[in-house]
Every structure is written in structure tokens, then in C-alpha cells.
Amino acid sequence: MIVGNPITSGLIEGRFSQYLLPNLLIDGQIFPLINIILGFAFYALAMALLYTRFFDFKPSFAGTLSLCAVSILPYIIEILYFQFIILSQLFWPLTITLALLAAKKSLTDHPLIFIPLSSLILFFTIGGYPAAINLYLTAALLFLLQNASEKITFKKLVPLALPFITSVIVSFIALYAVHQGLQANHKMMALYNNQPLSLKDLILKIPFMYKAVVLSLLQPQPYLSLTLKLIMTTIILLCFIADMTNRKDSLDRLFHIILWLILPFCLKFSAWLINENPDEYFAQHDPATFMLRADFYAVPVFLMYCLSALNQKNYHLLKNLSFILAFALLGLNLNADFNYSKVQKLGFTAETLLQQRINNRITETAPFDFNNNYIVVQAGELPLRPHYYIAKPLENYGYYTMQIPSTRYWLPNEFYAFYEPENFVITEHAILPENITPEMRNFLATNLKTWPAKSSLYIDNSYIILFLTPKGRQMITKQFKNLRSSK
Amino acid sequence: MNKLLKKFNLTADKTDLKSLCISFALINFVFLYNTLNFLWGNHxxxxxxxxxxxxxxxxEGRFTQFIPHxxxxxxxxxxxxxxxxxxxxxxxxxxxLAKYWDIKKTCLNYVLFITFFATIPYTLSWLYFTFITLSCLLWVFFAILGLQLSAYIANSHHKTILTFISALFFYLPLGGYPPVINTIAVCLMAKICFTYLFENKRLSAIIKTYQYTVYAVLIAAFATKLTLKIIEPDNVYNLEMMPFAEIPQKLISIIKISVIQFGLSQPFMEIGYKIIMLIMVLTAITGAILKANTITKRLTTLALLILTVLAAATTTFLVIPHTEYVSRIDFYGIAFVYSFTLALLLKFKLPLARSLALIFMMILIPFNLINDYRAQKIWQQGQTAEFQILxxxxxxxxxxxxxxxxxxxxxRQLGDISMRPRYYKQNFAYNEPFLLALPYLAMWQGARLxxxxxxxxxxxxxxxxxxxxxTPELHQFMMTTARPWPDKDSIYVKNNVIIVIFSQNELDEFRKMIEKLN
Incomplete structure (x- = not known):
């Protein structure tokens, strides 16, 4: 927010292209309005191109309604949570669409030009956010499903699928090579989101993936109510049934069933590949199969396909039903998205005000001095967004969309001095054993009070320690006791 | 569906759609600052x-109020x-309403008519409490839809069904906010005026046509009253009714209010603005009287016009006390009178009348815009200041x-701090709670705030x-030490009691109360 995103910021997690576009367009800065408007412009263009150019659906009022409804599915809210990646995250659907269009073009024209082009664009995209591959794979599979409407043989299928498969393989090999290079040069850290599973584990994970896909279509999450999920599931089921009833013979039907069975892996491809064991700080604690950011790339386009496919059928009942479902989806999505905006704004305000009160207390407490540099240790976090959200029955997960605060305990240097005249916080946020004074020892060992009690705050010449929550206090006290017993 | 809409003159052609889109965009632009800042009031x-x-x-007997939400x-x-x-x-x-009043359909006419009404600062009064913004703006739609449908009953074969459907459209708003009766009364009287003046129909024929609207309104009012009997609401101020015996005595007040309301300045509707509005009203009324070509017709027109104006001020005031000059009730009354006069100017065939309408709108719509934005700025400043205190x-x-x-x-919070008036320096004759006077940090909401x-x-x-x-200690504190905010002794926290003192008056009242208890 203060210094912008240098072009190399993403290297640490292997995302070498993540900040290319923000640097190219807005000098790597995070701007109000512009970030989001640009992002939405790219995303809207991507959805429109997918609808009209890639799937060749006929433009109509019902089609536009479906397109609007799926484009604002609440999966997008997790993209909006992190300001620093909004622009690039909303840009990837466009690059994926271009890669898909290039692969499609190679079926009729210059495959030697368009397949490498598709691979290159895809490589550039997954180099910025690997989970964007879900969109490519889902759209490609839906393309096969759409074009396999006539009786199709394996011989016909291979040339149709080849450009897409080639692009994916080539781009992944290239990405692997880049990651190896970055790791060899110590530019990239092994984090939860860049540690793929072994082949054996991937095979073992197959039953889990089916279960996860079914669950993720039914499990209510914050802002994704059971009603919304049931509507989405109904749309998918209707499309499946319509597709099956359109099949002329059993071989044809079997072939389509196989494609539908592969679909869950395309939708959740990134979750399938990923190691679920989270690291301490950066990991998102929801299971990867429930990660809204990853679903954002695949689910909307899948639903767009289903609604549009139903709308293009000759049955009036299906057309009307798809129209009603799209309309209901639009209404529910609008409500969910605006509710997110409200909860986000109120929660953020409350957390900012809390931070101001903490800062006021710190600056008024002796021996605080603005000329000193402090290690700030905040024990615990107080996420306040849930105070403004009316949770629906059975809801689960929502790590970024609900559970965590805007100010993380492991980044005190970024927000404790954000609105202060001087920066008094240094990057470290841990207590070093050699720095423990008798007063600090006394505070850590005996103080039981947490914020807002006066004694929840300890300040000396180099440390500011705040017991914000009982849970945080217990963790710090436990660490301190462990340290003492190890001595 | 299309056939049904056509039957009731509710289909929208290109001109309609264009004027709807332009008006909707303009209205949203006028209130954009409020929309984006999500300001909410003390309820x-x-x-x-x-x-x-x-x-x-x-x-509080508002049984349909939250159905829309x-x-x-x-x-x-x-x-x-x-x-x-x-x-x-x-x-x-x-x-x-433009269709109901049969205003000549042009994009400009419709845009001016819709935008003018919606941007009159009375609309602001519905933006102060966000929990009723949606429903109270929606009631206008239902009430006018009811009027439009009921206008077709006389010529319909399904009189009973249509009367009950119209009654339903009146019942929904009446159950949500009863003063919407003003809108129904003004719009109906205005329609009778227009029909008499522009369609050259006899008054008896007009009454024959619109009697069904009256029946529908009466059914809705009866159903509302019956529902209130069934749900047994609490004894709250807004359900207070005037005894019928007192109504005749109130007639003098009604006439007084009907006249005064045109010249009464209020926050964000200063005297100059009100005078221009009054000139528009007088111009239109003069035009209407001049248009009537015989003495009898002139007198009848004048009577109808007076009744239309009276309908705005009286319908609610007649039965509910203390509802005069309340901006959110005026939104349903006098604001429609202003719209009626604009509609009159737009309906005259004389080019001068149309030119006058355009001139008035060129002055009044920008005036509305300035007044509305001034209000939104002041509300935002007031809310920020009060929330900083919070x-x-x-x-x-x-x-x-x-x-x-x-x-x-x-x-317990003793007293309010209302900061909006601090940022408003214009003169006005009559203060208005929702537009300016009410605090965000209301005393009775302190526990939640x-x-x-x-x-x-x-x-x-x-x-x-x-x-x-x-306790004796609390008694001692309140009687001797306590001082209003921002004094350090404006807060008492002990045992299970928190008291916040915002005003000396309320502190004095509290002192008297605990003295009595002793």
C-alpha cells in the first residue's frame, strides 16, 4: 500500500509474472478505484470472449443475464480481499481466454504458430497464479463436451483435444524449469502453494477429490449460502441430464459420462496438485478444495456453460428454467456481494479503530519514545468482521472472507506505525531469548490480563508486547515456559 | 403478460425506457454521496x-414494512x-404517475417530471434511516400502481376482482407507512382535476369513473385497521389517533398549514427555494383557472385545485396529531402537489406554459441538486464528528x-450530541428532525452504539x-462529581453499571429522578 509492488515481489513463491501487469499499467501501485475498475474490465472482457468467441453461444438477453449472474458469483470476493493482487488476479481470466482462443484457432489454422502461442500465454498466466489453470482445463473440457455432440470417435477426439493438452504440458514443463531455476538461485521459498504432490499421492487423492467436489457444491460457506449452492447444483444437474438425454447411443453416452467424470479434476486441478499441509504464517487454513480464489477461475465459466447450454436447447421448459435460475442466481449474488462489502467495511473500520486505540495506549505509556525502534509482539488477533455478519446455518470455512483480521499479528511493522508520524516498529516480531529482561520475564510469566486492561501492555526500550487475546497470551506464555524449561 | 400490461397502459416503448434510464441515472447521481458513504441513522x-x-x-403497527427487505x-x-x-x-x-396523469409522452417531459420529484429534498428524509429507505420509496410505486389499475375498473368486466387487486396495492403501503394515504389523495384529486380540465368531462361522470378508486382505498383502509386490531401493536406515538370529535376543530389548522407549508423554510429548503416553488404553483394554478372557459368551470376548477392542495396537508394530519411540516410525510403530500403543478404546466398546449415549465425546471432541478449535496455533505460531516466522539x-x-x-x-446515556446542525449555517423557520436535528448518537440507542x-x-x-x-457511591457521583462530556467525570464505570453523560439538562433530570427515588 505504501511502497507498491516491485516487479520481483512474487518470486518468493514462484509467481514470476504476477506483478508484470500492475507494473506495466500503474507502476506497481495500489490505487483506489483504478485497480478494481481495470481488473473488472479485463474480467468482463474475458467472460464475454469466452461466451461469444470460445463457446460460440448466440448473444441474447437470457445469455447476457446468465453471463452477468455467473460473473458476480461470490467466489470473486476472495480476490477482492487482497488489494495487491486484484489487478493481476482479474487479468488472468483474460490471458487464459486468449490462450484458449489460440488453441481453438490452431484446430483450423497454423497449428505450429497457435499451439506455441497458447502454451506461451498459459505459461505466463500460471507463472502468475497457477490455480488459473483450472479455468483453462475446465473451459477446454467443456469445449470438448460441446463439440462432441455428434457421434465422436477416439480418432476424432485426439486432434480436437491435442492443442489444449499440448499447451498445458508445455507450459507446466516450462513452469517447472523456472521454479527449479529460482530455487537454485535461492529466489523462491518452499511454501504451501508451490509444493506439488508425488504421482502416487495424486492417484491416492482421486477418491478424495470426487468427495471434495460434491461437498464443495453443497457445503454453505460465508456469503455462499445453501440456497445459492443448491441453485448452482441444480443448474449443473439439469445440464448433465439434458446432455445425457441428448445422446443417441450408449457409446456416445458413455463417452460423455467419461468427460463429465473428468470435469471435477479440471474444476479443482490446483487443489488436486497441492500439498494440503499448511505452513505457519502464509497458509490459508481452509482446505484447498474450498478455496474461493481457486474456484473463482473455474466455477463461473462452468455455470455459464451450463446455463447457456440449457438456454440454447429447443425445449421451452429448459429455456424458461435456465432463465429463472439465472435470475435467482443474479439476485442472490448481488445480495451476497453487497453483504460482503458491508461486512468488510464495518469490520475494517472496527479493526482500524481498535488499532488506533492500541496505538494511543502505546504512545501514552512510559517509557515509549518515538525515537526508539521497537520489536512489537502482538499476542493474538481480534478479527471483527464476524461481528457484522449474520452466519447462516451449516456454514463453514471462509478463512480470508471472514475469519482473519485485516491486521495480522506477524506483520506489526506494516500496521502499527501506518498512521503514526514516525515509524517506531522494526520488522522482527519475536522475542529473542537474550533480550529477556527480569521485568519482561515477570510480565510474560505472571501477567494474566489481556486487552483492554492496562497491564496487558509491556513496553521497555526495545520491546512492545501486547496481550491482545487470552489465546494469544497463553501461546506466548507457553513458549516462554518452554524456553525456560529448555534452559 | 404483455397484453395485460398493455391493457393498463403499463408497457414501455423506447421513449419510456430511455426516460426511465436517464431519470434513474440522474436520481442516483444526485444521491450518490449518500449511497457510497453508507450513512445510517440512529434507528x-x-x-x-x-x-x-x-x-x-x-x-408499531407497520406490518408490511419489512416484506420488501x-x-x-x-x-x-x-x-x-x-x-x-x-x-x-x-x-x-x-x-x-406520468402515465396516470397523462402527461404528454416525450423523453424530456418524463425525465423532468420524474427527476424533479425524486430530487426534491423531501426524499432525503427517507435516506436518514436506512432500514426503511427501500420500503418507503417502494410504497410510492405500489400506491400509484393501485391508482393506475383502479382507473380502469369503471370500464372493466371484472370490477370486483380489479377493485380488490387495487385495494391490495393500497393495503401494502398503508400497512407499511400509513401517511402514504397523502399520495393517494393528492394523486387522485389531481387526476380528477386533469380529467375535468383537459378532457372536458362532467364532474358527475368523472366521479362515476373514479368512485372505484375510492372504494379500493376504503377497503384497504378498513383492512389496515382490521389488521392493526389483530396484531395488537404496542402503544407507540405513531399509532396515536385524533378523536373524531376533535376533527372539526382541526379544520382551521388544516387551512393554515395548507397555506403556510408553501412558504415555510426548512433545512435544505430555504426561503428563496420555497418562493420559486410557490411561483411555479401559482403560475400553474393561474393557468388552470384561465384555461377553464366559463365561470362555473373556473369555480369548479378552483375548488378541485384547493382540494388537491388540502389533500396534501390534511389527509394524515386530520387523523394523526403532530404530523404537520414533517418532511417524510410531506414527501408523500406537498411534494406531489409540486409535481402536480409541473404536470399542469407540461399539459397545457400553449407553448408559453411548456417554456415556463422548462425554465422552472432549469432553476429547480439544479437547486435540488445543490440542496441535496449540501445535505449529504453535512450529514457526512455530522456523522463523522459524532462517531469520533463515540x-x-x-x-x-x-x-x-x-x-x-x-x-x-x-x-444509561444521559443526553445526545447532535453534530449535523454544527455544519449547517443557513437560516430556516422550522427545524426538521430527519433532515437536520436528529443525532446519530441518540440517547436511547447508546447501549447498542x-x-x-x-x-x-x-x-x-x-x-x-x-x-x-x-448504590450510595453512584448516587454520590451523580449528585456531586458528574459533569457532561468531555469532562473526565462524564463517565461512570463500576460494578455492573456504565453511565455516560452528554448533556447537563439530562444530568439535572437524572439527579431529580434519583432524588425522588430516595
Whole structure:
């Protein structure tokens, strides 16, 4: 927010292209309005191109309604949570669409030009956010499903699928090579989101993936109510049934069933590949199969396909039903998205005000001095967004969309001095054993009070320690006791 | 469906759609600052956080008030969408009114007519409380839709069904906010005026046509009254009714109010603005009288015009006390009178009348825009100032040595601090609560407000401060030490009691009260 995103910021997690576009367009800065408007412009263009150019659906009022409804599915809210990646995250659907269009073009024209082009664009995209591959794979599979409407043989299928498969393989090999290079040069850290599973584990994970896909279509999450999920599931089921009833013979039907069975892996491809064991700080604690950011790339386009496919059928009942479902989806999505905006704004305000009160207390407490540099240790976090959200029955997960605060305990240097005249916080946020004074020892060992009690705050010449929550206090006290017993 | 809409003149052609889109965009632009800043008033605290239920309005007899919210936004008060939906229905309602009054269909006429009404600062009064913005703007749509449908009953084969359908459209708004009766009365009287003046029909024939509207309104009013009997609401101020015996005595007041309301300056509607509006009203009325070509017709027109004006001021005031010059009631009354006079000017065939309408709109719509934006700025400044006080208060309570987050406190706030008037320096003859006077930090909402942005829930929302909480120590503090905000002794935190003192008057009242208890 203060210094912008240098072009190399993403290297640490292997995302070498993540900040290319923000640097190219807005000098790597995070701007109000512009970030989001640009992002939405790219995303809207991507959805429109997918609808009209890639799937060749006929433009109509019902089609536009479906397109609007799926484009604002609440999966997008997790993209909006992190300001620093909004622009690039909303840009990837466009690059994926271009890669898909290039692969499609190679079926009729210059495959030697368009397949490498598709691979290159895809490589550039997954180099910025690997989970964007879900969109490519889902759209490609839906393309096969759409074009396999006539009786199709394996011989016909291979040339149709080849450009897409080639692009994916080539781009992944290239990405692997880049990651190896970055790791060899110590530019990239092994984090939860860049540690793929072994082949054996991937095979073992197959039953889990089916279960996860079914669950993720039914499990209510914050802002994704059971009603919304049931509507989405109904749309998918209707499309499946319509597709099956359109099949002329059993071989044809079997072939389509196989494609539908592969679909869950395309939708959740990134979750399938990923190691679920989270690291301490950066990991998102929801299971990867429930990660809204990853679903954002695949689910909307899948639903767009289903609604549009139903709308293009000759049955009036299906057309009307798809129209009603799209309309209901639009209404529910609008409500969910605006509710997110409200909860986000109120929660953020409350957390900012809390931070101001903490800062006021710190600056008024002796021996605080603005000329000193402090290690700030905040024990615990107080996420306040849930105070403004009316949770629906059975809801689960929502790590970024609900559970965590805007100010993380492991980044005190970024927000404790954000609105202060001087920066008094240094990057470290841990207590070093050699720095423990008798007063600090006394505070850590005996103080039981947490914020807002006066004694929840300890300040000396180099440390500011705040017991914000009982849970945080217990963790710090436990660490301190462990340290003492190890001595 | 299309056939049905056509039957009731509710289909929209290109001109209609164009004027609807332009008007909707203009209205939203005029109130954009409020929409984007999500300002909410002192009744909204609980509802913004916990949402609305269908039954939320029952205690004050407003049994349909939250149906729109529950159906459209799942009972949530949502930023942006709340205003958008409200303005959407208001725009459609006013478009139907343009058709009901048979204003000549041109894009300019419709845009001027819709935008002018919707941007008169009376609309602001519905933006102060976000929990009723949507429903109270929607009621205009229902009331006018009811009028439009009932206008076709006389020529219909399904008189009974249509009468009951129209009654339903009147019943819904009446059950949500009864003063909407003013809109029905003004718009109906205006329609009779227009028909008499421009269609050269006899008054008896007109009454024959519109008698069904009256029946529908009476059915709706009866059903509303019956529903109120069944649900047995609490004894609240807005259900207070005038005894019938007192109504004749009130007639003098009614005439007085009907005249005064045109010249009475209020916040964001200063005297100059009101005078221009009055000139427009007088011009249109003069035009109407001149258009009538015989003495009898002139006298009848004059009587109808007077009744239309009286309908705005009287319909609610006649039965409910203390409702004069209340901006949100005037939104349903006098604002429609202004629109009626604009419609009159737009309906005259004389080019001069149309030119006058354009001139008035060129003056009044920008005036509305300035007044509305001034109000939005002041509201925002007022809210920021009051919420800063709230934040300081929260800080003082949380850092108080006796404060314990695990305790549940009985809370009492003595007095309000209203900051909006601090930022408004224009003169006005009559202050208005919703437009300016009301505080955000209302005394009776203090218990909810004080922990709104706090991480902790430490106020006992069920049990307020009671005489048993007044210990000798608290008594001593209140009688001798306590001082109003921002004094350090403006807060008392001990045992299970938190008291915040915002005003000396309320402190004095409280002192008298505890003295009496002793």
C-alpha cells in the first residue's frame, strides 16, 4: 500500500509474472478505484470472449443475464480481499481466454504458430497464479463436451483435444524449469502453494477429490449460502441430464459420462496438485478444495456453460428454467456481494479503530519514545468482521472472507506505525531469548490480563508486547515456559 | 403478460425506457454521496448489524414494512443496493404517475417530471434511516400502481376482482407507512382535476369513473385497521389517533398549514427555494383557472385545485396529531402537489406554459441538486464528528480501570450530541428532525452504539439501568462529581453499571429522578 509492488515481489513463491501487469499499467501501485475498475474490465472482457468467441453461444438477453449472474458469483470476493493482487488476479481470466482462443484457432489454422502461442500465454498466466489453470482445463473440457455432440470417435477426439493438452504440458514443463531455476538461485521459498504432490499421492487423492467436489457444491460457506449452492447444483444437474438425454447411443453416452467424470479434476486441478499441509504464517487454513480464489477461475465459466447450454436447447421448459435460475442466481449474488462489502467495511473500520486505540495506549505509556525502534509482539488477533455478519446455518470455512483480521499479528511493522508520524516498529516480531529482561520475564510469566486492561501492555526500550487475546497470551506464555524449561 | 400490461397502459416503448434510464441515472447521481458513504441513522444500529425480520415493524403497527427487505435483500440492509433498489421503484412509480396523469409522452417531459420529484429534498428524509429507505420509496410505486389499475375498473368486466387487486396495492403501503394515504389523495384529486380540465368531462361522470378508486382505498383502509386490531401493536406515538370529535376543530389548522407549508423554510429548503416553488404553483394554478372557459368551470376548477392542495396537508394530519411540516410525510403530500403543478404546466398546449415549465425546471432541478449535496455533505460531516466522539467514548470506557470485558453492564446515556446542525449555517423557520436535528448518537440507542465498533459485547441489552443499580457511591457521583462530556467525570464505570453523560439538562433530570427515588 505504501511502497507498491516491485516487479520481483512474487518470486518468493514462484509467481514470476504476477506483478508484470500492475507494473506495466500503474507502476506497481495500489490505487483506489483504478485497480478494481481495470481488473473488472479485463474480467468482463474475458467472460464475454469466452461466451461469444470460445463457446460460440448466440448473444441474447437470457445469455447476457446468465453471463452477468455467473460473473458476480461470490467466489470473486476472495480476490477482492487482497488489494495487491486484484489487478493481476482479474487479468488472468483474460490471458487464459486468449490462450484458449489460440488453441481453438490452431484446430483450423497454423497449428505450429497457435499451439506455441497458447502454451506461451498459459505459461505466463500460471507463472502468475497457477490455480488459473483450472479455468483453462475446465473451459477446454467443456469445449470438448460441446463439440462432441455428434457421434465422436477416439480418432476424432485426439486432434480436437491435442492443442489444449499440448499447451498445458508445455507450459507446466516450462513452469517447472523456472521454479527449479529460482530455487537454485535461492529466489523462491518452499511454501504451501508451490509444493506439488508425488504421482502416487495424486492417484491416492482421486477418491478424495470426487468427495471434495460434491461437498464443495453443497457445503454453505460465508456469503455462499445453501440456497445459492443448491441453485448452482441444480443448474449443473439439469445440464448433465439434458446432455445425457441428448445422446443417441450408449457409446456416445458413455463417452460423455467419461468427460463429465473428468470435469471435477479440471474444476479443482490446483487443489488436486497441492500439498494440503499448511505452513505457519502464509497458509490459508481452509482446505484447498474450498478455496474461493481457486474456484473463482473455474466455477463461473462452468455455470455459464451450463446455463447457456440449457438456454440454447429447443425445449421451452429448459429455456424458461435456465432463465429463472439465472435470475435467482443474479439476485442472490448481488445480495451476497453487497453483504460482503458491508461486512468488510464495518469490520475494517472496527479493526482500524481498535488499532488506533492500541496505538494511543502505546504512545501514552512510559517509557515509549518515538525515537526508539521497537520489536512489537502482538499476542493474538481480534478479527471483527464476524461481528457484522449474520452466519447462516451449516456454514463453514471462509478463512480470508471472514475469519482473519485485516491486521495480522506477524506483520506489526506494516500496521502499527501506518498512521503514526514516525515509524517506531522494526520488522522482527519475536522475542529473542537474550533480550529477556527480569521485568519482561515477570510480565510474560505472571501477567494474566489481556486487552483492554492496562497491564496487558509491556513496553521497555526495545520491546512492545501486547496481550491482545487470552489465546494469544497463553501461546506466548507457553513458549516462554518452554524456553525456560529448555534452559 | 404483455397484453395485460398493455391493457393498463403499463408497457414501455423506447421513449419510456430511455426516460426511465436517464431519470434513474440522474436520481442516483444526485444521491450518490449518500449511497457510497453508507450513512445510517440512529434507528439503524441494531438492524445494520443483525438484519431485519418480517416482524420487526409489528410493534408499531407497520406490518408490511419489512416484506420488501426480506424478499429483496434477505432482510439485510445492504450498502448501495438499498438506495439503488429504492430509487428503482421510485422511478418506476413516478413513470406510472406520468402515465396516470397523462402527461404528454416525450423523453424530456418524463425525465423532468420524474427527476424533479425524486430530487426534491423531501426524499432525503427517507435516506436518514436506512432500514426503511427501500420500503418507503417502494410504497410510492405500489400506491400509484393501485391508482393506475383502479382507473380502469369503471370500464372493466371484472370490477370486483380489479377493485380488490387495487385495494391490495393500497393495503401494502398503508400497512407499511400509513401517511402514504397523502399520495393517494393528492394523486387522485389531481387526476380528477386533469380529467375535468383537459378532457372536458362532467364532474358527475368523472366521479362515476373514479368512485372505484375510492372504494379500493376504503377497503384497504378498513383492512389496515382490521389488521392493526389483530396484531395488537404496542402503544407507540405513531399509532396515536385524533378523536373524531376533535376533527372539526382541526379544520382551521388544516387551512393554515395548507397555506403556510408553501412558504415555510426548512433545512435544505430555504426561503428563496420555497418562493420559486410557490411561483411555479401559482403560475400553474393561474393557468388552470384561465384555461377553464366559463365561470362555473373556473369555480369548479378552483375548488378541485384547493382540494388537491388540502389533500396534501390534511389527509394524515386530520387523523394523526403532530404530523404537520414533517418532511417524510410531506414527501408523500406537498411534494406531489409540486409535481402536480409541473404536470399542469407540461399539459397545457400553449407553448408559453411548456417554456415556463422548462425554465422552472432549469432553476429547480439544479437547486435540488445543490440542496441535496449540501445535505449529504453535512450529514457526512455530522456523522463523522459524532462517531469520533463515540470512538473516544469507547476508548475511555475500555481504558477505565474498573472496566472488565467479561462483565455485563447496565447502561444509561444521559443526553445526545447532535453534530449535523454544527455544519449547517443557513437560516430556516422550522427545524426538521430527519433532515437536520436528529443525532446519530441518540440517547436511547447508546447501549447498542457504544459497543458497535468494539470487539467486545459488554452491555446488557435486555436489562437497562434500574433503581436497584443506584448504590450510595453512584448516587454520590451523580449528585456531586458528574459533569457532561468531555469532562473526565462524564463517565461512570463500576460494578455492573456504565453511565455516560452528554448533556447537563439530562444530568439535572437524572439527579431529580434519583432524588425522588430516595
Amino acid at each position: 439503524d444500529v441494531k438492524f445494520v448489524k443483525d438484519g431485519l425480520e418480517l416482524s420487526s415493524g409489528l410493534f 426480506v424478499l429483496l435483500t434477505n432482510g439485510e440492509i445492504l450498502p448501495i443496493l438499498n438506495n439503488f433498489l429504492g430509487f428503482f421503484f421510485l422511478t418506476i412509480g413516478l413513470w406510472i 470512538d473516544n467514548l469507547m476508548e475511555r470506557i475500555e481504558s477505565h480501570p474498573n472496566f472488565d470485558t467479561n462483565q455485563k453492564y447496565h447502561f 457504544v459497543e458497535f465498533f468494539s470487539p467486545y459485547e459488554y452491555i446488557d441489552q435486555i436489562t437497562p439501568l434500574s433503581p436497584s443499580d443506584i
